[in-house]
Amino acid sequence: MTLTTQFMTMLSMISMGVLFGAGLDTYQRFLKRPKRKGWIVFINDILFWLLQGLAIFYVLFLVNEGELRFYIFLALLCGFAAYQSLMKNVYVRLLEMIISLVISIYRFLLKLGHILIVAPLQMLFTMIITLLITIGKGLLVLLTSILKLLLLIVKIVFLPVKWVGQILWRLLPNRLKKSVEKLYNKLEGYLQTIKEYVKKQIAKWKKKE
CATH class of the missing domain: 1.20.5 (Single alpha-helices involved in coiled-coils or other helix-helix interfaces)
Incomplete structure (x- = not known):
């Protein structure tokens, strides 16, 4: 392994140590251990460490074809320590700002969607229901009026028949x-x-x- 390769390996592993620290803080921020069940935390921890190990090995493979040396672990430790002492506070604040920004954008899009889509649909639905109810009431009033008119016509038509029947009934023995x-x-x-x-x-x- 040449000196250039060793130097690139050191820089890569220090960078991976920094990324590992940032990834660990991000993971802890979203996991929220006290609110999760133990078996969920256990599975997530295994997946996190597995992904981190695969990522480090992949970078190591790209840099020096996957050769493991003792200084590689030292470089990872140095990168992690540098992150904890110099970058952790800045990164955590930046992460919280990004999360707040994403939540604000999400809420804004929800409100915008409600104003542009949900509210007009609700108004349209209310208008259709109101129109149908009005038409139904109008048809009911019309039908009632027609029935009353028909009953009146029937009474008028059969009134002479009633009179004739009453006269005939009186004439019967x-x-x-x-x-x-x-x-x-x-x-x-x-x-x-x-x-x-x-x-x-x-x-x-x-x-x-």
């Missing part, structure tokens, strides 16, 4: 009137009996349910 009244009373009694029977059957059916 008393014996025939009594026969008709008896027949009417019998029919009314039959209908009342059928009505009571139907009520009892309905009551029994409801009890069975």
Whole structure:
């Protein structure tokens, strides 16, 4: 391994140590350990360390074809220590600023989407419902008016028939009137009996349910 390669390896591993420190702080910021279950934290920790190890080995492979030397671990430790002592506070503040900015943009987009999309759709839906209700009420009023008019026409048409029937009823003999009244009373009694029977059957059916 040439001196140039060794020098590039040292610089790369110091940089990876710095990136590892930044990645660890980022990971801790988003993981929120106290709020997570133990098994979730355990799996995330394994994945984090695995990804970090693969990233370091990949960079090492690009620089010196993956040769491991003792000074590589020292370089990683130096980079991590430099990050902790010189860059940690600045990076954490910058990370919080970026997170706040992203949250603000996200909330702004939500409000904008509500104003441009959701609110017009709600207004349109309300207008359609109101229009349908108004049309329905209008049709109901129209239908009621038509039915009242038809009933009035029927009453007017059948009024002479009623008068003729009353006159004919008065002209009928008393014996025939009594026969008709008896027949009417019998029919009314039959209908009342059928009505009571139907009520009892309905009551029994409801009890069975």
